[in-house]
Amino acid sequence: MSLPQQAWIEASLQWFVREFGMAKVSHGPVLPTRDLPPHGYSGTNEDIAALVCGMAEAMQLGVDLTLVFFDRTAESEEAKRKAPRTVGHYYVEDGQTIIGLDVTDAADPEYVTAIIAHEMSHVRLLGEDRISPDRKDGERLTDLLTVFFGFGVFTTNAVMRFGEVAKRGFTVHPLGYLDDRMLNAARNDGYSRLGYLTQREFGYAMACYAWLRHETRPAWAVHLDPGPRAYLRQGLAYLATDGAPGEFPTRRPGADPSAVRVTPKLGKPWLDVPYPRHMLGDRPPDAPGDRPR
Template identity: 45%
Template sequence: ALPSSGLFPADFVGTPVQVEELVGRVCIVMGVDPGDVRVRYFDSADEAPDALRSGGRRHRAVGRYHKADGHAVIELDLREAGQPAVLTAIIAHELGHVRLLGEDRIQGLDVDHERLTDLVTVFLGMGFFTANAAYRFTKSVQGFSVLPLGDLTERMLTGTALGPTHHLGYLTERQFGYALACYCLLRGETDPPWSRLLEPGARAALR
């Protein structure tokens, strides 16, 4: 799926109706029954300060998954509702949990289950969004999913210091790019036009 595939309208502002419609569309792409998914919301601004820190670094959950009353429940941070591309990536990650944990394909205690969840978003058609959300130059605090890696400086990630950066998700840009390259190989795509719209790190690894 790409921004041009109609997942969200140009006037998307993150109303509950728009968000639930977006969840339904991403469900269809990823092979999840939309009728089995319940959407809930939370505001990470309400979390206690201690909950936002781990090992001296800030962390902020922006998505959560669990099961209740026989349904998959994904919880989305209201603070991300106005950023449709990032919100789409968060939804894709949580629906990855639905496919993997909800279908008993993996166990939640598996060491790499969060990285595998990022990876499955690629092979279920949502890798463009999750790869682009993985690494952003921004002054806002960002996290991703149940236990985000938190704030990392660009020097820590790349050895340079051009400005503040944040890492979203559990795979690096390079790992997302490699996964997308494998995805393209499976699809017989050698130079997909959408690759030009990827963020530089993922695009370089894809090529």
């Protein structure tokens, strides 16, 4: 991972602290065995709705949500080839905040949680006018926010999965879309990808998350897949040699000038609104460059 990537992660997490406070970080990560999924989860629409409600509270959403489900499994192969598979999206229509979810893999609660966390992070960033929709790093920042709000175990583990990847190209939709579980490149090597950060970036982000919590050997690391867990441990070892817990190397006075600055969107302030209610809908969606080692 390059120094600019490292600096971007550290600067972004510090910006999150200024924007959202430390309460969610202090609370600790959401874990699949302790906190999710809801008891008896089997992947029904009602189960997903209950999951969304719990996650909305954890993500501190202050808007009403409309949840829509879609499923492309019944479409013809020709139709699937023409349009990339979207696994999640966020948009606002007629003043209503909408999150759409592909229910093809609804029976996998950890995977669904990763998608929901990404889309809810869009709500916190775009929906609250904290960043501009045209930010080039907007989707990556959205992935990183899932770590800050405690859902990093889910989104990190979802980065790379084994699966059958169709022999076709892949494209990236604008704002709020997770497309075909593989958003960074076209490939056909038996893997499918979800998210805009790499395993190494997610691993370092999780290390920084633990560092903010003054954790040097977080017990929750056992819930990460082996690859990201190794990157987390490498990141923590690196951070431990270069500063005190909670302090990031590129953010100290006199640090390397290649560190980046996160600039929020200038716009209306965010106002708290009543606790969200949730409605169900059924309409379809339209490397050394490597610092921490």
